[in-house]
Amino acid sequence: MARLLPLCLLLPGQTSSACPRPCSCQGTRVDCSSTSLTSSNLPTSFPSGTTELLLHNNPLTTLPNRILDDLTALRSVSLHRNPWVCDCSVLYLRVWLLRHLNSHLGVNCSSPPHLKGRLITYLTEEEVLDSCHYWYCNLALFSQVCLIVFLMVQAALLVALVVFLKKFEKLSKEEESFTAEEAQKENEYSSL
Template sequence: MQMRFELKMKCWILLLSVLDFLSLVVCSCPAPCYCNFNTVYCNNMDLTEESLPVAFPPSTDIIHLSQNILTTLPNGIFDGLLDLQEVYLQHNPWTCDCNILYLRSWLQKQQNRKLYRDVVCSSPPSLRGRLIMYLTEDEVLSTCQYWHCSLALICQLCLFIFIILQVILLLLVIIFLRRFQRISKEARSSTKEIYQNTDSYTYNDGYSLSHYSRK
């Protein structure tokens, strides 16, 4: 009787342990992917860098990311996965600019390079079809410099437009001030003429009255 009780207890403990392990696996699987033991399937899900899981289970050894619309990967996304052996990355429109440096560095550290022969650049046109792991640092940095040059050109253009607007505003202020001065001058001249005419009328009226009184 006691042996049956101990056997049942062991079975229950084993069952609870299995359920606990399964719940842990399910909870740790990142959405929208699904997991099977230590393999994470995120392929063919139209994932972008924004919708890609920010982290994977620490025990992950295989990740499927193929057939998505990934153009780059977040820096350090694979760094904490010590058991990681394979990542399927083919059939994604990779953009080989400054943001591809992390993926390039990670690929160059992998021993099984045959697995990554289909991981190629889709843009820019000058690097289209090139294997990412064989890109030189100068080739990647040249796209960064082009981007910085474009940004600098846009900033200079905005600054030039701002200066032109300031000059136009200054000219409008000068024109307004000159018109105001001319109007003020004309107003002063009109006021002076009115005073002169008033004095002349006063003098003539006084002269006429004195002449009439003498008579």
């Protein structure tokens, strides 16, 4: 049992007790501000007792989904002065900010151009979704076409298999009847 405890601490989405690099920690305050953190090198977890998290003044464009959800003691988050990209990837941050209204000050979109300067919490879901990349739709359409083609090939193979089995069954019956006739003729010749 004691061996499993360290493994549980390494599971994704779990909080840790160690101060993440390159942040500095003082008590329950985690200061990651002005550390050049990006969305790709952001720590994957923060200490579980964190009450104040400073992430301002970094080149953060988005936050990974669920990164703040396990921080139940969190009372204050500083996210301003980051170049937030308000596309599909900002939906998690928008929902989290709406649930924690005291953390939304200065959390503005830096792109796309038509949303630049807008507070993320004031964006409608439609505005964010309109900024999504349309290649997702093309990918979905391509996947559906591939699925339909795959199903049609499977149906054709199934029909071919049924036709083959019917012909095989017919040939089998003909062979049995031919063999039975031959056996009967042989019996007639041997009885003479």
